[in-house]
Amino acid sequence: MTESITLRRPDDWHLHLRDGAMLSAVAPLSAGFGRAIIMPNLVPPVVTGQQAAAYRDRILAALPEGAPLQPQMTLYLTDGTDPADVVAAHRDGIIRAVKLYPAGATTNSASGVTDFDRVRPVLDAMAEAGIPLCVHGEVTDSEVDIFDREAVFIDRILDPLRRATPDLRVVMEHITTADGVAYARSGGENLGATITTHHLVINRNAILAGGIRPHYYCLPVAKRESHRLALREAATSGEARFFLGTDSAPHPDSAKLQPCGCAGCFTAPNTMSILAHVFEQEGKLDKLEAFTSLNGAAFYGMAPNEDRIRLTRRDQPASYPETVSTGDETVTLFDAGFPLYWHLEDA
Numbered sequence: 001m002t003e004s005i006t007l008r009r010p011d012d013w014h015l016h017l018r019d020g021a022m023l024s025a026v027a028p029l030s031a032g033f034g035r036a037i038i039m040p041n042l043v044p045p046v047v048t049g050q051q052a053a054a055y056r057d058r059i060l061a062a063l064p065e066g067a068p069l070q071p072q073m074t075l076y077l078t079d080g081t082d083p084a085d086v087v088a089a090h091r092d093g094i095i096r097a098v099k100l101y102p103a104g105a106t107t108n109s110a111s112g113v114t115d116f117d118r119v120r121p122v123l124d125a126m127a128e129a130g131i132p133l134c135v136h137g138e139v140t141d142s143e144v145d146i147f148d149r150e151a152v153f154i155d156r157i158l159d160p161l162r163r164a165t166p167d168l169r170v171v172m173e174h175i176t177t178a179d180g181v182a183y184a185r186s187g188g189e190n191l192g193a194t195i196t197t198h199h200l201v202i203n204r205n206a207i208l209a210g211g212i213r214p215h216y217y218c219l220p221v222a223k224r225e226s227h228r229l230a231l232r233e234a235a236t237s238g239e240a241r242f243f244l245g246t247d248s249a250p251h252p253d254s255a256k257l258q259p260c261g262c263a264g265c266f267t268a269p270n271t272m273s274i275l276a277h278v279f280e281q282e283g284k285l286d287k288l289e290a291f292t293s294l295n296g297a298a299f300y301g302m303a304p305n306e307d308r309i310r311l312t313r314r315d316q317p318a319s320y321p322e323t324v325s326t327g328d329e330t331v332t333l334f335d336a337g338f339p340l341y342w343h344l345e346d347a
């Protein structure tokens with residue numbers, strides 16, 4: 001028996017589209033989302049309003065004619081960010097948010113913040129103007145175990161930062177722990193959290209047990225099973241503070257399959273099929289639309305998309321390519337490890 005569900009068009013509140021040939025290859029694969037918050041960690045990073053506007057034009061040029069996707073640009077916060085430029089870029093409709101990477105935390109984060117006191121004027125200006133801060137929440141201290149870096153970040157950095165600037169709207173990006181879920185729940189309307197598709201599917205065994213699997217390696221790294229279960233409970237709860245940010249982060253296979261391989265899972269193409277499966281497994285298909293299409297828009301103060309998408313459960317699994325070509329390189333899709341019976345129908 002085929003079963004169908006109709007949802008408002010989903011949004012992706014955390015997406016890496018890259019640049020150049022990679023952008024051309026991957027942008028069309030996210031074109032069916034309504035809005036996407038575009039991560040600014042290019043090399044060099046997107047740090048000024050002018051650079052964000054130019055990057056938005058390159059993204060629009062890479063999208064197919066008539067694609068629904070409206071890129072929502074972000075600036076990469078550095079120790080040298082000018083508060084006036086941030087406020088002006090937001091006022092002029094160029095940016096939707098600012099992204100905080102602790103220096104050295106993840107892919108292309110070398111220009112990230114080293115000293116939180118230096119960015120205090122920017123955070124104050126953002127709080128005043130209502131500009132959300134999207135946070136990669138991991139400490140970078142080498143003495144802190146990589147599996148504890150999110151929880152330690154919450155205690156040492158995020159909580160003090162929010163106490164110092166209570167009016168700042170903050171999104172905890174790609175939370176991976178029960179600690180992240182609990183902290184998100186402890187906040188008020190100013191605090192939201194994105195959850196990725198892949199962290200609902202894999203725990204750390206997927207990366208390490210029975211052989212090392214680079215395509216499951218991302219940051220923050222997947223944690224133990226109890227944390228995955230906490231994320232699934234949060235994502236499927238329908239609570240307004242939790243929403244989809246795929247963190248689809250394509251890297252060429254030549255950069256993933258290395259003695260020191262890059263972090264990132266590429267989930268843009270099959271995200272909706274995987275999420276429908278997860279929500280069905282949890283008996284929460286009725287909460288899928290809140291997670292993918294309502295909660296994030298509400299947090300960002302935007303109306304939900306007007307048009308709809310349809311997902312149909314068929315007996316035959318949906319087929320997705322194993323890799324996407326960028327011309328010279330291939331990028332491997334995230335493999336959920338189970339057949340994807342939910343098909344995303346053409347509009």
Ligand SMILES: NC(=O)N[C@@H](CC(=O)O)C(=O)O
Nearest residue numbers: 016106107218219249263264
């Ligand atoms: N998530 C990842 O593993 N990688 C992201 C960076 C990030 O979101 O931290 C990337 O840009 O490749």
Ligand SMILES: [Zn+2]
Nearest residue numbers: 106136219220
């Ligand atoms: Zn990140």
Ligand SMILES: [Zn+2]
Nearest residue numbers: 014039247249
């Ligand atoms: Zn990311």
